[in-house]
Each structure stands twice: as C-alpha cells, then as structure tokens.
Amino acid sequence: xxxxxxxxxxxxxxxxxxxxxxxxxxxxxxxxxxxxxxxxxxxxxxxxxxxxxxxxxxxxxxxxxxxxxxxxxxxxxxxxxxxx
Numbered sequence: 034x035x036x037x038x039x040x041x042x043x044x045x046x047x048x049x050x051x052x053x054x055x056x057x058x059x060x061x062x063x064x065x066x067x068x069x070x071x072x073x074x075x076x077x078x079x080x081x082x083x084x085x086x087x088x089x090x091x092x093x094x095x096x097x098x099x100x101x102x103x104x105x106x107x108x109x110x111x112x113x114x115x116x117x
Contacts, residue, residue, distance in 0.1 A: 053098045057090045060101035063109060071116035077108055 064082045072079040082104050090097025 050094070053094060054090075056105070057086060057094075057097050057101045060086050060104045060109075064104060067109075067112050068116060071112045074115035075108065075111035077112070082108060 061083055064079060064086070067079065069079045072082070082100075086097055086100045086104060088097075089100055
C-alpha cells in the first residue's frame with residue numbers, strides 16, 4: 034500500500050501538535066501540583082503561570098507552548114529548589 038506524501042505530512046503535523054499539547058498539559062498540571070508558597074519563594078506566581086499557559090495555549094498554541102517550555106526549563110527548577 035502506498036501512502037501519499039500529504040498523508041505523511043498531515044500525520045507529522047498531528048504528531049507535533051499532540052506533543053506540544055502534552056507538554057502544555059504537563060506544565061499546567063505540574064504548576065498546579067506545586068505549593069503556592071514555593072512559587073512565592075522563587076519570586077513567581079503559581080496562578081499567573083497556570084493562567085498564562087492555559088490561555089495562550091487556547092488562543093495561540095505556539096505562545097502557550099513557548100510559555101510551557103519557559104516554565105518547565107526555568108521556573109520549575111526554582112520552584113522545586115524553593116520547596117525543598
């Protein structure tokens with residue numbers, strides 16, 4: 034069976050979108066599971082990060098994805114250190 038190039042491209046785009054969505058959900062769930070006091074100690078706000086990631090994921094997926102990456106790579110380690 035021969036699969037067309039457009040089908041493969043479509044599946045690739047779908048895979049990328051699903052991975053991006055999974056990362057955004059991971060960031061929101063992780064932020065929600067951390068104590069607000071740890072965010073305060075790290076100089077950030079739990080509610081702001083959750084709202085930013087959620088809203089921008091719904092409005093413009095790419096900005097939500099970038100915010101999720103920023104949270105996971107930069108803010109999350111600070112929050113974990115502050116909580117520990």
